[in-house]
């Protein structure tokens with residue numbers, strides 16, 4: 381039994397279905413992220429977890445009991461939602477103390493807990509300030525403290541960093557990871573930022589059109605995507621549609637797209653597939669490979685240089701384009717250069 385079990389959840393707004401048969405299991409202490417494009421249903425799922433919205437069917441289980449009908453305030457979940465702004469007239473201390481006062485905790489205990497939280501988020505100096513006297517990042521840390529101070533079973537975060545600039549966002553990501561590590565509370569975070577999700581989470585639920593496409597670690601999403609959407613959404617990839625057939629000489633499987641064909645040893649797939657080539661799994665050479673790697677002829681369409689690497693867009697013989705990273709330590713290939721795109725076919729990702 382998992383700590384949180386989301387079972388076959390459906391949700392409608394009027395006639396429009398926002399979630400379709402969503403099921404995931406979340407282990408205690410995990411940092412889970414719901415990731416997907418705008419409108420994919422991330423916030424809706426988080427709202428169902430928080431109890432802000434009812435579900436149409438299915439169940440949300442916690443420690444084996446159904447909490448779907450339990451009101452928000454009885455769920456003992458911490459929430460950092462956009463709509464849950466800080467109380468502007470209260471000091472930082474009082475904002476964080478608020479959930480403890482609601483729970484009628486004693487003064488000394490409140491003081492002890494609030495100061496421990498302030499310490500954890502490094503805001504001890506600001507206890508007496510009003511939220512308006514803090515930066516955006518500091519306000520987010522107060523909101524986080526207020527959501528964590530009562531030791532919730534689960535912390536729900538709705539795009540807590542979306543309003544911050546890039547540098548602050550990265551800092552807060554680090555801090556959030558540290559806090560998660562220190563407290564061991566189960567975190568469920570919503571973001572549309574793939575980098576943020578991969579950086580912070582133990583497990584990521586990739587959502588698309590109200591469905592879970594894949595629920596897996598960042599590594600598995602990147603190296604072992606199970607759908608075209610995930611392969612395309614997570615990182616850069618070349619998604620080549622083609623067909624696998626037995627080679628003429630019965631030597632093994634061949635992958636063919638248009639007039640281009642190469643051997644694909646060891647594959648269990650046949651028929652129409654997508655061949656996924658990550659840009660870092662190939663290189664661009666002036667000569668074909670002599671070590672058994674596939675070498676496809678092409679022409680550099682354009683190249684960009686970002687210091688640590690070059691990014692080449694290469695026109696293959698059949699006019700299909702692929703993007704490939706180069707090391708660019710000794711220079712970069714000019715546009716129009718005839719090249720070979722070399723890669724180990726057996727290391728690529730195949731989707732039926």
Ligand code: ADP
Pocket residue numbers: 393396398416417418419420421422423424425
């Ligand atoms: P995300 O968080 O991934 O951007 P949402 O969960 O907010 O997606 O929305 C999922 C779908 O539900 C969208 O099509 C959105 O327009 C719709 N939706 C969200 N909230 C409401 C609402 N209160 N009333 C009607 N439709 C809504």
